[in-house]
Amino acid sequence: MCGRVAPGNVAGMRVDEYAAQDATGIAELIRSGEVSAAEVYEAARAALDAVAPRLNATAAEPFEKPLEHNADGPFGGVPFAVKDLVCHIAGVPTRMGSRLTGPDGLTFGYDTELMARFRAAGLATMVQTTSPEMGFNANTEPLIHGSTRNPWNPGHSAGGSSGGSAALVAAGAVPVAHANDGGGSIRIPAGYNGLVGLKPTRGRVSLAPDAQEALYGFACEFAVTRTVRDAAALLDQVAGWVPGEKYRLPEPPRPFATEPERDPAALRIAVHTESWAGSEVDPDVAAAVDSVADTLADLGHRVERATPALDWAEFILANFRIWAGFLAESVHGVSQLSGLAPGPDTLEATVLAGYEYGRRLTAVDMGEALAIANRTSRELGRFHQEYDVLLTPTANTPAPPLGVLDANADLDHEAWTRKLFDIVTFTPLFNLTGAPALSLPLGVSSTGLPIGVQLAGDLCSEGMLLALGGQLERAVPWAGRRPGVWAGV
Template sequence: MRIDEYAELDATALAAAIAAGEVTADEVAQVATEAIDAVAELNAVAHGPFEKPLDHAADGRFAGVPFAIKDLVLHAAGVPTRMGTRLLGDGLVPPTDTHLMERFRAAGLATLAVTTTPELGFNGNSEALAYGSTRNPWNTAHSPGGSSGGSAALVAAGAVPIAHANDGGGSIRIPAACNGLVGLKPGRGRVSVGPDAGDALFGMGCELVVSRTVRDTAAVLDEVAGPLPGDPFVIAPPERPWSQEVGADPGRLRIAVHTESWAGTPVDPEVAAAVDAVAATLEAAGHHVDRRTPTIDWDRLIQTNLVLWCAFLAGSVGAIEAMTGRTAGPDNLERTSWACVEHGRTISGLEICSALDSVNALSREMGRFFGDYDLLLTPTMNTPALPLGHLDANAELTALEWTNRIFDACSFTSVFNQTGAPAISLPLGQSAQGLPIGVQLAAPSNGESLLIRVAAQLEQAMPWAGRRPGVHVARAAATAR
């Protein structure tokens, strides 16, 4: 198998080729290793590629399909994890897998690398001092987004067909938008974050992947969703596998569309136009589309993020200190991380209670809104991918200034982390400069099936498969020849 042939296949097609004996898993792993090396200029790899893939099930749905894991939250036994921070030095080596890693292995995914992330995940960019700047394959002067920027860059560049990602404020959807990928943030509790956490980041954190096709995202969700012993709650399972929703008729839906930033910050006209084009496509498909928005108290949302994120970061750093014996400070944490940790250490129980009250109020408002509408259509980000350095985590900013800096630019995603509702970013637009534009669809709780049905409908109506970034493994291989 040549690199260009490999890069044309999504995870589902690649798994089928391996299962049919058209190519062996070992041959695919070798090509994938070469592909990862071919796009080294993106600086998307924190560790690897490995000499051989991590152990995985030979009979799994994705047996032998190359995969990468993000250097945050999820971890694999024996593989160093740095979480994007110099505080961990060369990395902490966990003795066991997280539950999600166990399920990735059981699905047959063949992990070849660990991907870059911003320090401790609190950024819409991926330029941690621990690794250096990760670059966007569509334009290397721009960011791949964050915090799953390394995973998204590798998938967009054709190095792996699918990669692990997680999302506490937009960190699956933002890099999906920046890199022209599919990024589903599943609903709260859909995918276990155990055993290290129960309700990660006060319920705002969730895990899945970034991919190039809706069918890959749906199939991976089939493989990894569902509760495990000790999880804090169990949510309703789907009526049928999510992969069966791809191509299913979504019916005639009530869809609200909103293109103005809830933060009051500008939205790039090209981004708004991309959302409008999707709204027109949905209307042409028979859906009822209205200009509507839920009521969002932005100042309250930001204050909630400030409290919950800073408390979480302070707790995470405290745990690292306890495990390593190192003392955190400005010499081993980036300036905004340290500012957030210092602020987090001052937060009281009453402040956390107040923040959780705000989460409840927002959830009730969104619940009311979704009583009138099946889906909400918005931009994923205010702009296409930002220039490198715009979200500089080593800047001299207070915790509040840093929180505002992130969510002023990424003002459409965090609402659904606080409410726990599922949301998906789809690569349905492109700027005049050739950068992808992501469009977000959000659903009420347990709405993943509906999101997948509509996402597949849009993938067929507004296909993106033919787009390819400037930095791509097939181009790199052709140049080498």
């Protein structure tokens, strides 16, 4: 698919040199004149060509040249990829992982606000990445594209719903890529692929002009990165209020980019490794979290076992309804734009089941779901009066084999949602509450797969999480790890 340039020496920058850099490092090389943006792009294109056929992580052919961007921005000339969901590009078709968008996809005449900010930051968009249909999966194997594969083991899932972005970043094709998160869709693929995945506070990154909030406030936009400093620096560029927003958060006391450089004051950290759903947690995963807890204690933090009092039966009921309502409105809107009717020829089985479930919901049903969200948020707010951070696994297991989370399975909406949440129990809580959470690649399984560890804080605590993430990155560095599918080889 992308066989234009073989990996090896590229004038000005070798592919292995390119693939080893994070976005901040590449931007510094370009600014210093050590390499040109054109030379970086040639190395990036060779890297993409090397790994894309093995990962199936691109939703369309790469653009002939990087999309227009601000060359003088802080990330001027840094190669980038955009997930083919929510964040859309003027004049470029979007398919949302779905046949319902039609053979040519849906094309909008304008950038979303986030895409405009990516351009202003200087990010040079090369390609769109794969997503499961409507983002409703912790895996990326949509019928429209096929299986996106994990670069650490191509027989395993890259996660979802930002699996395509995570696979390309982990494999060295791009140093950073757009992602979004409605139940863990930034953090889960970050954990499965050995990356940094920050879910910001609700309202931190704008969804303008298309929406004031997405998934009834559960979903947010951002990115997956290889380093904490990249997540922090990029958040400075894309966060911020837009007129007409539903939420207006206070400005941070200092730039996010400064946070990973400092060690935070001693924090009160709660550790929890048992599934709130009662489902299995892999022993390697629990051991990785326990190891991080020991490291945090050694760094001077107060660490103890504790958990919010989460009523899982209520929590999952709210998610049945919130996700179904989202699917009903999303499928209806896409159908209106494409002219295609929802059905088994245009939607995968579990998405169709969710759409039909959502159409049957009443205003009272949704009111009850939002009341559960309120009670749960109040409990988490109470918990954070005692603890600054909740430390958990990112997902219950390392990346599962391909096919385990098949969205075209013959399951009703409740059975499918329950199956998802049994495997990724720890991330959805922070979508419901809107609080920030950060997945870090701090563990490795006995089979060599990455293990993500999640740090969650109270609303607007991204600065604290990034500072703690930077401290852990220094204490337990991961920069030298390389997956089997790696552009620099």
